[in-house]
């Protein structure tokens with residue numbers, strides 16, 4: 001400071017000598033300006049030289065009012081020094097003096113203190129000198145704040161639109177605000193960029209600036225960063241600070257429009273829910289989007305269409321975007337193809353008939369937009385691949401239900417199926433597993449499994465009686481069950497016939513005495529026997545001990561009577577018949593408790609036929 005003052009003083013001296021010449025008696029020298037930050041302390045130095053020395057000098061300090069008048073604030077003479085009352089400085093100044101130097105100290109400098117201060121030195125005899133210094137005050141502004149417009153800005157506007165405002169508060173002197181876009185300063189340019197600012201003087205004299213940027217936006221502004229820079233002075237320098245950046249929403253019309261299938265990805269099939277989306281490459285919230293199925297005219301007034309796909313939904317879909325400002329529209333299209341798979345069709349007509357030993361051929365396919373493949377199943381087992389199924393040399397095992405599954409190779413879970421029912425035509429075939437039955441029971445169930453088509457008719461002959469039994473049609477034939485009352489050894493014949501022939505099976509039933517010792521019954525077991533041989537060999541079983549019960553006796557008597565009546569009736573009806581009730585009486589006395597189902601089969605068809613013939617002659621019990 002001292003050095004600077006000295007340099008200034010020397011410069012001043014040169015100037016003074018040049019202007020006033022050597023006849024001046026008191027020479028006063030001061031700096032042009034003193035810079036100080038607000039609230040700090042300012043020192044204004046006044047240097048003088050005098051022929052009289054520093055002793056009897058009168059020193060006065062003034063400030064210059066706005067109107068140019070001088071207002072004294074300090075007075076000093078050889079006997080006293082006074083701070084003038086009633087000035088803004090009466091509490092804030094001190095003056096210190098040394099030889100040739102007077103320093104005015106102003107504390108707590110305010111904005112109003114930015115004015116000129118005058119130092120006047122008067123010699124006691126004659127002559128005086130005066131100097132002046134401008135006090136400059138600086139206040140660092142607060143950090144600038146920035147606000148972007150909240151609504152989007154459209155590129156369609158003819159006039160510049162407001163982009164944002166930047167405010168910087170409490171600076172002095174007035175700070176400068178500069179707008180930047182992506183590091184490039186923005187300059188006002190008519191019809192394109194407008195930067196306006198407003199300065200407000202705060203009560204403390206500080207200045208606040210609000211700057212507003214308006215601009216004719218372009219699409220590229222959507223990514224631009226706008227910010228403001230503030231330049232302000234500090235003592236001896238300038239400084240700069242920046243606001244945070246802002247971005248703005250730019251509304252601009254589309255130049256292209258896109259439509260696509262959002263889901264499902266890949267091939268579409270019937271039953272899928274197809275979602276179509278449509279969008280433009282602009283940013284225009286007021287633009288109107290719609291999707292239209294060209295063929296049907298069906299229209300969705302949104303950017304999304306959901307379709308429950310069927311094949312009629314195939315075809316071209318068009319998206320249209322209409323700009324509500326210009327009413328210009330853009331369209332684009334996409335193709336949708338809905339794949340389909342119709343129900344499986346099986347040829348020939350159902351059911352398919354085939355003669356035993358012959359071949360049958362069937363096909364199974366389904367109309368589809370895609371390649372299909374067929375797999376044939378029977379009873380859950382895969383038996384063949386391919387649309388055509390050939391069954392050669394049909395047997396009754398060939399009969400049954402075939403399922404064909406038609407699937408699309410390219411698309412999973414796209415399949416359909418059909419069935420083929422095959423009937424193998426041929427004479428009945430009875431399954432003959434067991435033809436000899438031994439039983440201690442009064443009642444047995446005889447089962448006759450027959451294969452053959454057309455469904456064979458079953459006629460049972462047992463105990464001289466003809467019956468149909470209980471029948472159930474199976475996949476490749478029929479199953480018949482006959483309940484027989486066993487009173488003595490007997491035979492039963494199952495005769496199955498259809499238009500291709502007939503088959504019979506004879507059951508030999510051995511009635512085993514229901515004695516207390518079961519062991520004896522089991523010893524009488526016979527192996528498969530020739531029915532014709534064994535017919536008359538069966539002996540009536542021993543009588544079972546009766547319980548001495550009157551009721552039972554009475555029942556037996558009644559039964560005997562009924563049998564007698566029945567026997568005679570039957571005798572008359574079948575004069576030639578050989579019905580014999582000889583064993584019936586005995587069997588009736590037995591108590592009949594458990595039924596056991598027994599199946600009987602014979603091994604040989606011819607044998608069975610013979611048996612059937614013989615059976616009529618055999619002693620029968622009623623059934």
Ligand SMILES: *[C@@H]1O[C@H](CO)[C@@H](O)[C@H](O)[C@H]1NC(C)=O
Pocket residue numbers: 091092093094105106107
């Ligand atoms: C003036 O000087 C006196 C004495 O040194 C001091 O107490 C006072 O605070 C000073 N006033 C200012 C405004 O500097």
Ligand SMILES: *[C@@H]1O[C@H](CO)[C@@H](O)[C@H](O)[C@H]1NC(C)=O
Pocket residue numbers: 175176231232233238239
């Ligand atoms: C502010 O702008 C004015 C006018 O362009 C200029 O004179 C002044 O030096 C600037 N202030 C700052 C701090 O840069």
Ligand SMILES: *[C@@H]1O[C@H](CO)[C@@H](O)[C@H](O)[C@H]1NC(C)=O
Pocket residue numbers: 255256257258259330331332333
């Ligand atoms: C239509 O869409 C295609 C594919 O998305 C695109 O390449 C093309 O530019 C679009 N056309 C228009 C006029 O938007």
Ligand SMILES: *[C@@H]1O[C@H](CO)[C@@H](O)[C@H](O)[C@H]1NC(C)=O
Pocket residue numbers: 306307308
């Ligand atoms: C699609 O099908 C679902 C259920 O079947 C139904 O709720 C929906 O409304 C249908 N959507 C259309 C566009 O037909």
Ligand SMILES: *[C@@H]1O[C@H](CO)[C@@H](O)[C@H](O)[C@H]1NC(C)=O
Pocket residue numbers: 357393
């Ligand atoms: C057909 O099947 C029968 C019985 O299984 C067999 O004897 C015959 O040889 C077969 N015929 C042909 C042509 O395969």
Ligand SMILES: *[C@@H]1O[C@H](CO)[C@@H](O)[C@H](O)[C@H]1NC(C)=O
Pocket residue numbers: 377403405416417
């Ligand atoms: C055949 O289709 C029906 C109905 O779609 C399905 O329930 C069944 O499981 C299918 N059968 C086979 C063998 O795929």
Ligand SMILES: *[C@@H]1O[C@H](CO)[C@@H](O)[C@H](O)[C@H]1NC(C)=O
Pocket residue numbers: 459495496497502504608609610612613
């Ligand atoms: C079985 O029944 C068919 C048709 O009624 C008949 O032609 C055939 O002779 C019978 N067979 C026997 C062994 O009784």
